[in-house]
Every structure is written in structure tokens, then in C-alpha cells.
Amino acid sequence: xxxxxxxxxxxxxxxxxxxxxxxxxxxxxxxxxxxxxxxxxxxxxxxxxxxxxxxxxxxxxxxxxxxxxxxxxx
Numbered sequence: 530x531x532x533x534x535x536x537x538x539x540x541x542x543x544x545x546x547x548x549x550x551x552x553x554x555x556x557x558x559x560x561x562x563x564x565x566x567x568x569x570x571x572x573x574x575x576x577x578x579x580x581x582x583x584x585x586x587x588x589x590x591x592x593x594x595x596x597x598x599x600x601x602x603x
Contacts, residue, residue, distance in 0.1 A: 549570075554567060557569070559572075582594070582601075585597065585600065
């Protein structure tokens with residue numbers, strides 16, 4: 530899915546979608562955690578700094594997110 534307004538794309542309005550059948554855990558989960566629970570596709574993997582930054586920026590919208598060296602690789 531995407532938006533044709535380029536400034537919207539720059540702000541994260543462009544994404545890939547995967548349509549999953551109900552109950553298809555191979556599709557719905559990123560993986561299984563230590564307790565056997567599904568790690569939802571709706572969240573970021575622990576090491577995915579790009580996803581974590583996008584999530585932080587989206588939460589801060591319309592303001593820019595606060596600097597976070599952990600997400601900038603510094």
C-alpha cells in the first residue's frame with residue numbers, strides 16, 4: 530500500500546502488507562518467543578532498528594521524533 534503524495538511517503542505512508550488466513554501462525558507471527566507465544570507481525574523484531582525508528586517517528590507525528598542514538602547506530 531502506498532500514498533501518491535511524496536511527502537506522505539517520506540513520513541512512512543508506504544508499506545508492504547501480507548494478507549494472512551485466520552490462524553495461520555507461520556504468516557501471522559514473526560516467530561515464537563521463549564514462552565511459546567506468537568511474536569506479532571504488528572511489532573518490530575528486537576534488532577530491527579529501522580522498524581523501531583519508524584515506530585518512534587509515527588508515535589511522535591507531526592513533530593519529529595526525539596534523537597535516540599540507539600536507533601541511529603551511534
